[in-house]
C-alpha cells in the first residue's frame with residue numbers, strides 16, 4: 001500500500017507491505033539507522049521515535065499507521081556526526097557504554113525536556129522508564145539529563 005509520511009521535515013511516499021513495521025521502514029527505506037531494533041516487543045525502547053510529537057516504540061507500529069503523520073528520528077535536524085546538546089551531554093557524562101540504547105534514550109529525553117524543562121530526578125527516571133540500558137546502571141544517564149536541564153536553564 002502507498003503511504004505518505006513526513007520524516008524529519010521531508011515528505012516521502014513509500015509502497016509498504018501492510019505487515020511492515022515503522023522501525024523497519026525508517027531504517028531500511030529512509031536509511032535512518034539511528035533508530036535501533038532490540039526486542040521487537042515494546043520492552044526495550046531502542047526503537048523510540050517521535051510520531052506526531054509523542055514518543056512511540058516503532059517496532060510495535062505498522063508503517064501504514066504513520067500514513068499522513070509526522071515522524072522525527074534521532075537524526076532530525078542534523079547529519080551525523082553532528083549532535084545536539086542532549087547527545088553532547090551523554091558523551092560528556094559517559095551516559096553510554098555500548099550505545100545501543102542511546103538513540104532511544106535521546107528521543108525520550110528530547111520529549112521529556114520539551115514537556116518539562118525542569119524535571120526532578122524522579123521525573124527524569126519516569127521519563128526514561130520505557131528505555132532499558134543493559135550497560136550503564138543509569139547513573140551517568142541521569143547525570144547527562146541533569147546537565148542538559150541545568151545548561152538550558154542557565155544554572
Ligand code: FES
Pocket residue numbers: 036037038039040041042043044045046047048057058059060
Ligand atoms: S525494539 Fe522496540 S521496544 Fe525494543
Ligand code: FES
Pocket residue numbers: 095096097098099100101102132133134135136
Ligand atoms: S549503553 Fe549499552 S544498552 Fe545502554
